[in-house]
Amino acid sequence: MTITDDIIRQIQGKDRSVLARCITLLESTAAQHRYASRDLLTRLPRTSPTIRLGITGAPGVGKSTFIDAVGMADIANGKSICALTVDPSSPVSSGSILGDKTRMSQLSLSSEAYVRSSPSGTQLGGLSSRSYDVIRLCTAAAFDYLYVESVGVGQSELDIAQATDLTILLMQPGSGDDLQGIKKGIMEIADIIVITKDDGDLAPQVRHMQKHLRSAVPLQRREGPVPVLSCSALSGAGLSDVRDAIGGWIADHTSSLKEKRAAQESYWYEKKASQLILDYVLASSTIGAAYRDSLTGIHDRSQDIYQALDHLENLLREGL
Ligand SMILES: Nc1nc2c(ncn2[C@@H]2O[C@H](COP(=O)(O)OP(=O)(O)OP(=O)(O)O)[C@@H](O)[C@H]2O)c(=O)[nH]1
Ligand SMILES: [Mg+2]
Incomplete structure (x- = not known):
């Protein structure tokens, strides 16, 4: 693949097939793709209005369903969406890639969204540095919101905070995600915590967990307490509060984002x-x-x- 000015323009125009080809190029481990990959990354525009949201949490907590619901609400609000998922299991586990796609069933069908699953590569459990390249590419495409889903295991949850503007940690009651089970590292990087599946039988446990999390000491940061919200991606309850909290965070941090991105670079x-x-x-x-x-x-x-x-x-x- 030769990187031409046309390709850069098509990326900026959010051309799906060009984006897909470029991601395949960036993910390739073949030596002959190295030069084109670097060329592409070097020529991408370095500034973008895209807000990058990292969505992390234990397997099965509801990350894909959450992105699907919040992303569709953004689209209803006239925004464009890119959703990337990093699959840490294995580069060849097409099963879980399919799983992710089907769980973002609404976004996958929307013309305002681009959904893509990527294997995390060789760094076990971590966001590979190739994932960062893909994030850079999709940032250059200037979607309004770029969601990056990453399973909260090991290094990946810390890496995701280095590749996105804000990190949303999803938790659910009754899954070992109680206070004792929460690792300190992830608590310190979460900008917003959302308790998922606030519907049906789990609702009382959600309230209990929310109360505990709100009083937890590590959440009291210098900038103030980390919001602890709850929602149901299925019923839609609480989603508007979550979107308000995201909007509030963005408004509060607009002036410091440039500096944060430079530190991430x-x-x-x-x-x-x-x-x-x-x-x-x-x-x-x-x-x-x-x-x-x-x-x-x-x-x-x-x-x-x-x-x-x-x-x-x-x-x-x-x-x-
Ligand atoms: N009741 C209820 N179930 C939900 C909700 N959100 C997700 N689920 C269910 O939880 C299961 C896992 O949801 P996913 O969105 O795939 O979770 P995930 O965190 O992306 O999972 P992995 O990518 O495999 O780590 C699915 O069976 C969903 O239908 C919710 O708000 N309420
Ligand atoms: Mg998922």
Whole structure:
């Protein structure tokens, strides 16, 4: 794929098929796609009005259904939507990709929305740095709202906060998501917490959980308490409060978003540059070979890890 001015214009025009082809290019691990990928990313416009919302939470908490419902409400309000889901399970699990698509059944059918599932790549449970490239691409397409769904496991929940403007943490009662089960890290990055499935039999437990979360100490941030809301994506109850809270957050943070995005760029540069340096060093004959030999040696216990590290450091020092 050759990146032409036309392609950049089609991206900015939200052309679905061009976006799909570009995402496939960015996700490709083939060496021959590397140059075109970089070319594309370099030529994308660097400013965009798109608001990026990270939606995270435990598997099955209702992330896709939530995005479908909130996204459709945005569309009814005249907005355009992009919804990306990062599937951490496996690059070949087409089953769960299909699952995500069907659970965003309304958005998938809407002409104002672009829905795409991406495998998270090789970084287990994490948002791969390729996901960030895809987010950058879809940001350049200037949708009004870009939703990024990521399962709240391990590193991915922290990475998602580095790739989006605000992070919405979804929780549900009776799923181990009680106060003891909540990890501190995710609490600290959540800008808005929404308790899902506030309908039917779960409603009393939702109230109980909401009360507990509102009094939880880690939620009292410098900028004030983190809103703890509840909704039902199925009945629509509470969704307008959630949308108001999102609107309120955006209004409060418009002036600081540029700075936040610049800090995120540094984060991803560091991550990508470290990987690049590592790949290059490991590909070099002496250092790469020494590294692989030591790995085998440590595994069969013929070598000590600290001696191996010493040896590696000496080689690196000589090489620089
Ligand atoms: N009662 C009720 N069920 C819901 C609601 N939202 C989602 N569900 C159900 O919860 C299940 C999981 O919903 P998803 O939207 O796929 O959840 P998810 O967090 O995207 O799941 P993964 O992507 O697999 O992690 C489905 O069976 C939904 O129908 C809700 O508001 N009320
Ligand atoms: Mg989902």
